[in-house]
Amino acid sequence: EGYGVMVLNPNENHLEVERPAKPTPLPSPEVSDEPTEKRERKVDRESKKKRDFYEKYRNPQKEGETEQIPIRENGSPEEHLLYVWDHFVSNAAARNVFIVAHSYGGLSLVELMSQREAQVKDRVCAVAMTDSVHNIWHQDASKSIQEWLQQHCRNWVSSPEPLDTPVEPMLPDCPRLSAGNTLAAVISLSSQPNQPFIFFFLCTN
Numbered sequence: 001e002g003y004g005v006m007v008l009n010p011n012e013n014h015l016e017v018e019r020p021a022k023p024t025p026l027p028s029p030e031v032s033d034e035p036t037e038k039r040e041r042k043v044d045r046e047s048k049k050k051r052d053f054y055e056k057y058r059n060p061q062k063e064g065e066t067e068q069i070p071i072r073e074n075g076s077p078e079e080h081l082l083y084v085w086d087h088f089v090s091n092a093a094a095r096n097v098f099i100v101a102h103s104y105g106g107l108s109l110v111e112l113m114s115q116r117e118a119q120v121k122d123r124v125c126a127v128a129m130t131d132s133v134h135n136i137w138h139q140d141a142s143k144s145i146q147e148w149l150q151q152h153c154r155n156w157v158s159s160p161e162p163l164d165t166p167v168e169p170m171l172p173d174c175p176r177l178s179a180g181n182t183l184a185a186v187i188s189l190s191s192q193p194n195q196p197f198i199f200f201f202l203c204t205n
């Protein structure tokens with residue numbers, strides 16, 4: 001809002017702006033009896049030393065120093081998901097919503113249900129999790145949320161067992177199935193493993 005750009009990545013919950021350059025104090029004029037030509041040569045030599053030192057020990061990262069400004073209402077993955085739900089998903093014309101949640105995305109989804117339980121139940125048809133790290137006990141999920149997850153959600157987890165083989169559940173929330181491999185990057189179809197994300201699929205029929 002206000003920037004003409006919609007940020008949909010909870011891993012980038014801030015704007016980066018260049019820090020204003022600090023004013024360099026002007027050197028106080030020195031009174032010297034040296035001839036002007038000799039003084040200029042001395043200044044040139046010192047400048048060359050500074051340039052050589054800079055090129056040898058320069059820090060490109062420091063040169064591009066930025067200041068991080070948190071994006072309002074998107075300071076965490078949980079806040080971000082709630083914002084996306086309130087401003088985009090809930091206002092969409094689609095009647096049926098399907099969700100794919102990876103890693104921390106599953107935890108964010110349970111937090112969303114804690115705050116928008118009735119809306120999520122009314123719109124979301126099914127949830128596919130991949131190596132979700134949610135925990136219904138630590139997150140104080142209500143019994144009604146646990147029952148809904150049991151019926152509408154499946155969590156595909158890292159496992160050497162064949163694809164879709166039932167895996168021993170850790171908590172009484174949603175069935176766990178084998179993803180058929182132990183590589184998180186393959187499970188999530190993500191180029192970087194263990195990065196939290198959520199996909200919303202909005203269907204009109």
